[in-house]
Amino acid sequence: MTSPSPAPASLVIHGTTAVAEGRLTRSALRSRAWHRVVHGVYADAGTPLTHELRCRAVAAFLLPDGGAIAGRSAATLLGHGLSATLDPVEIIVPPASRPRLASVITHSGTLPPDELRVIRGVPTTTAVRTCWDLAQWLPLTEAVTLTDRLLHAGLVTAGQLDEYAARRAGGRGIRRFTKMASLADGRAESPQESRLRVALRLAGLPAPDAQHEIYDADGLVARTDLAYPEYRIALEYDGQWHGDANQLHRDRQRLNRLQSAGWLVLHVTSARLRDDLSGVIREVTQAIHARRRSAR
Structure with missing residues (x-):
């Protein structure tokens, strides 16, 4: 019987599926030719492990329909986050779907279509929605720090933060957001x-x-x-x-x-x-x- 062929370089796979389909053996998956990206998902050893790669793996194989990469991970995909390689990937999913995933922080919430964008094939919250989520999920200082970086990069503006606050006026979380926005300053350089x-x-x-x-x-x-x-x-x-x-x-x-x-x-x-x-x-x-x- 012929063994499954090695996977091509720079490939990210779902391990269980690849084995079930005969594309890879379990022993090959445990070899040095592969490394785990997140639980159940692997990349060939030649692919550098980054936080973005882990976000891509979650989005491709583990993210429920209607979900998106969010929070600190979204800020990192936008290009100005501070997530380290092995930090948990943050996602937001519809209220009815809240999977328990290793190495993933799952938040439940509604995500309107205009608050979603696709970055290099990965569904991600928009910059302004990311700022909202940062204000809800992080300590105030860290939420401001990341929002400063998004403002400095021109990915969001103070005016957009104000408009979003008006849109959410009276709702849950608005006080945290307006406090964060009042402290943010896009002139910060570190x-x-x-x-x-x-x-x-x-x-x-x-x-x-x-x-x-x-x-x-x-x-x-x-x-x-x-x-x-x-x-x-x-x-x-x-x-x-x-x-x-x-x-x-x-x-x-x-x-x-x-x-x-x-x-x-x-x-x-x-x-x-x-x-x-x-x-x-x-x-x-x-x-x-x-x-x-x-x-x-």
Whole structure:
């Protein structure tokens, strides 16, 4: 008896079906020639495992009729999400259909046709519907962070968020959505910048200006991550140390010009944002109070 032929490269298959149809043996499926994408679905070993591939596998073999990739996974398919490869795939399905799937987070809800789009063959929620779902399913800060990225990429606009809020007015979840939308800012250029800005707002501090440009007599000095122009306070998120000597020189020259122009620069590192957020908020609060007193 002839054994089933190896599958062609870059193929994603449903394992049980492939074996039942005689296209593949169970031993071949367990070999190094294949790796599991999600439960029951496999790809040949030459196909890189990504979150998008896992979304495609779920959509092709596991997604019920009327369902779509949603939430963080939808943001990733749209091109500006933050899902890691092995993060669960998020889907939304009709209320009457709620399958239990390994490595998949299933949400139940109604999805009108105008809130669905197809991305590279995968049914996915539209950008504005994705923002709505993020507001419902994620902690506020993370929902804002992802919405910032969609706004920054031009995949959704503040006006569209407002229009969608009006469409959903009075319904369940509208307060979460409007709160999220009020904190979102498409000028943010990194997730950590978004998280810092939201933390300041939730602490009761004024809304900082994102990507604020500062000039002196010689021209543009800097475009700071966040700033309070009325107090001449700039906040800079330092994701990594600039160890290069030339970069260090430029950073110090820039800092000197900012200080000469009367600006106080507060640096926030990734470690402090993670481990000492309350301390960061306290420093910004004290700086604002000090500037207010000196202006009297």
